[in-house]
Amino acid sequence: MNRVVMTAQVVERRAMRYTPAGLPALDLSLKHESEVTEAGRPRKVSVEIRAVGIGAVAEQLQKLAVGSTAGFAGFLGSQRNGKGVLFHVTELEPI
Template sequence: MSAVVVQVQSLRYTPAGIPAVNLVLEHESTVTEMDTPRLVKLQLRAVAFGAQAETLSRQGLDSVCEFHGFLANARNGKGVVFHIQDFSKT
């Protein structure tokens, strides 16, 4: 998923000592639905762990990146969180 980093919280550590960072990503694209172009725009909460977290915590806002990962339920069961497994700057 291509997205812009719009919010990065401070780097933190899990109880096991693993670096973690929470982010908010913003995605915008145009897709075709029933032969009609549709603008898709959304903000998505995200989290990264380990080396990815350390790198993203230093990333500037408005950085456009290609993110790879998976969606999971948020810990409180409200909404989803995108778990970033890999990313590259575009």
């Protein structure tokens, strides 16, 4: 299973673009910070990840201001250049 769910802040949002199939696509960067328990001890976690929304979710993402926080769900894939991880957002829950 490949499913990611997180609360994150929008730190960068690029202009809307369109896929070769004509679907709207929006690239953004998300930052998550929290404290989790690992091996019985608290650990601070901070991660910034590149993300993309395609189709209707891209239009929803475009409405989020940079600096706003929301709940995101989706899956991980590789970036177009094959280097690194890309979070494909399929669900959005504004907070």
